[in-house]
Amino acid sequence: MNKDKSLYIRFEKWDDFKARTQAALKARKPSIGEKNTILFNSVVDYQKFMTEQKIAILAAIISQKPTSIYQLAQVLDRDFGNVQRDCTALEAMGFITLEESGDTKGSKSPKLAFNYRRIVIEMPKVTYSHELGEAA
Amino acid sequence: MSATRIILDEKFAINNRFRVVLYALEVPVSEKFPNGIKAKFVLIDVEGNFPRLLVDNHEPFGFHMHTALPENKDVRVELPVTDHNAALALFCEEVERILKNE
Numbered sequence: 049m050n051k052d053k054s055l056y057i058r059f060e061k062w063d064d065f066k067a068r069t070q071a072a073l074k075a076r077k078p079s080i081g082e083k084n085t086i087l088f089n090s091v092v093d094y095q096k097f098m099t100e101q102k103i104a105i106l107a108a109i110i111s112q113k114p115t116s117i118y119q120l121a122q123v124l125d126r127d128f129g130n131v132q133r134d135c136t137a138l139e140a141m142g143f144i145t146l147e148e149s150g151d152t153k154g155s156k157s158p159k160l161a162f163n164y165r166r167i168v169i170e171m172p173k174v175t176y177s178h179e180l181g182e183a184a
Numbered sequence: 185m186s187a188t189r190i191i192l193d194e195k196f197a198i199n200n201r202f203r204v205v206l207y208a209l210e211v212p213v214s215e216k217f218p219n220g221i222k223a224k225f226v227l228i229d230v231e232g233n234f235p236r237l238l239v240d241n242h243e244p245f246g247f248h249m250h251t252a253l254p255e256n257k258d259v260r261v262e263l264p265v266t267d268h269n270a271a272l273a274l275f276c277e278e279v280e281r282i283l284k285n286e
Contacts, residue, residue, distance in 0.1 A: 065196050066276050069206055073192055073221075074269050076210060080193045088197040096200035097230075133231070140230035141197060 053165040055143070056085040057094055059172045065089075084162065086142050091171065097141065101126070102134050106143065109158050110165065116155035117146075188212075191221070201286070202236070203228045204279060208268065216243050221268040223247075225275040227282065237282060239263070239275040247271040249278065 060068075065087070072079035081087065088094040104124055114120040121131040135158055138144045146156040192208035205226040213220040227237040238250040246266060252259035265271050 060196070062196070062198055065194075065204075069192060069194055070269065070272055070276075073208055073272055076191055078189070078191055080190060081195055086197065087195065089199060093197060093199045097197070136233045137230045140228055140233035141203060142195060 052084070053163060054084065054168045055161070055164040055166070056082070057088060057167060057169045058085055059088055059091060059094070059170070062089050084164070091169075094169070097137070099134075101130075102138055102143075105131065105134055105138065105158070106160070106167075109144065109160055115149055115157050116151075117158060118155065120158055192223075197230075198227075198279065198283065201230060202279075202283065203230055206272070217241070218266065219268055223268050223271060225272060227275075227279050237275070237278055239271055239278075241268070241271070249274070251278075 069079055071077075088097075101124075105120065108114065108120060108123050112120070112123045114123055117132050117135050118128055120135070121128040124131060135144065135146060135156075139146050142161055144161055145159050147159055149155045149157040188209055188211045190208070191210050192206050194206045196204045196206075198204055205224075205228060207225070208221055208223040210220055211217050211222050221241075223239070223241055225239040226235050228234070229236045232254070234254040235250070236253055238253060239247060240250075241247045245260060245262065247263040247268070248260040249263055250257060250259060251261050263271055263274055265274065
């Protein structure tokens with residue numbers, strides 16, 4: 049059982065991802081993404097995707113356990129269509145799943161992709177320096 | 185009897201709108217899969233959670249590209265390759281072309 053209740057956001061450049069996966073396929077050496085990790089091309093792409101409204105959706109799923117997107121929209125006091133659109137995107141990116149709730153309306157019940165309680169964003173390593181000798 | 189095993193199972197958010205899903209399974213060499221690889225490479229539009237581009241090599245076709253998704257699943261462009269590495273390279277090229285035109 050995974051006790052680490054974190055979902056990790058990691059970053060890799062598209063060209064690096066391409067090279068890595070193409071090399072793995074060529075060598076037939078398994079390359080399998082970690083289930084608790086979502087890979088983004090850049091920090092900017094992640095920031096554009098993960099709006100405050102989407103964070104609020106994830107938090108509400110944990111705290112309110114809504115049984116439908118309609119109920120989730122009510123909890124958040126947001127328009128149903130907008131919440132549904134955000135949930136669809138969160139599902140497509142791997143943050144949540146939308147499970148058939150089995151009612152006659154065909155409602156979908158939003159659940160976290162796994163039992164995480166925090167999102168850890170692992171920023172790309174940056175080396176930054178000031179050349180003090182040149183400034184003297 | 186040869187077992188199957190996963191060679192590639194990777195997902196990658198190429199930007200805030202599209203996600204690439206790469207899946208390849210090593211299978212016993214057969215007429216159906218002469219290279220012993222069953223592959224599926226997908227570009228997903230996350231705004232609707234539907235596939236925008238799909239390359240796979242299921243029966244009765246060789247490697248082919250579904251280029252008219254999500255409207256028409258029956259539009260297939262046969263790829264001039266038999267090798268899964270070349271198919272992945274063509275998929276990546278097409279992904280880049282689509283993103284450039286967005």
